Amino acid sequence: MPDPTLRPYRPADRAACLALFDSNMPSSFLPHERAEFIEWLDGLDGSSSEACEYSVVEDAGQAVACGGIWWGGDPQRPAGFAWGMVARDLQRRGYGTRLVLARLERLRELGVAEVHLDTTQHTAPYYARFGFLEMGRVPDGYGPGLDRVDMVAQLERSGA
Structure with a gap:
């Protein structure tokens, strides 16, 4: 199991996060989604009306995964995951699990009881494990x- 560092996204991470995205095309993302991902990253400067956070997982100084959360918007979808990914050649090494668990814990801290996400048929079984x-x-x-x-998960309260 790697000993990764999870930290908040910084604008200097933009190129590394785009490289992570690119490494997952076309198996998890399609080329037309790249512009949406760029818009998400560029909205992290506070210009977005949505409450959100984005994180980067680093190992040995290299960005190996990234993923975000959002909350407080639509009452039908009160909170969720956004743009989670691990470098294609580094999957199945624990980075994704570290990222998922950290995002779930952060949403618990925010008092969120229900987490939404949308994903592909390829990664849905992975999220079902959580x-x-x-x-x-x-x-x-998403495309051909x-x-x-x-998907939806119900969260238990921290310390419950």
């Missing part, structure tokens, strides 16, 4: 060959 349940699926929802799977 208690996320499939609520719906749209075949080719990539179904959109909507």
Whole structure:
């Protein structure tokens, strides 16, 4: 298991996060989604109306994963995960688990009881290991060959 460092995203991380995104095309992301990811990263400077945080996982000084959370928006979807990814060649080494657990804990700290995410059919089983349940699926929802799977997890309160 790696001994990664989880820290807040900084604007200087933009290129590294885009490289992580690119390493996961087209298996997890499609080229047209890159502009949406750039918009998300550029909105982290406080210009976005959505409450959000983004984190980077580093190992030996290298960005190996990144992912975010959002909360306080839509009452139907009160909080969730955003843009989580691990470098394609570094998957299955514990980085994703570190990122998922940290994001769940941060949402618990914020008092969130229900976490939403949308992902592909390829990563839905991974998130199911953390208690996320499939609520719906749209075949080719992201594009040809990539179904959109909507998932929800109920969080226990910290210390409960």
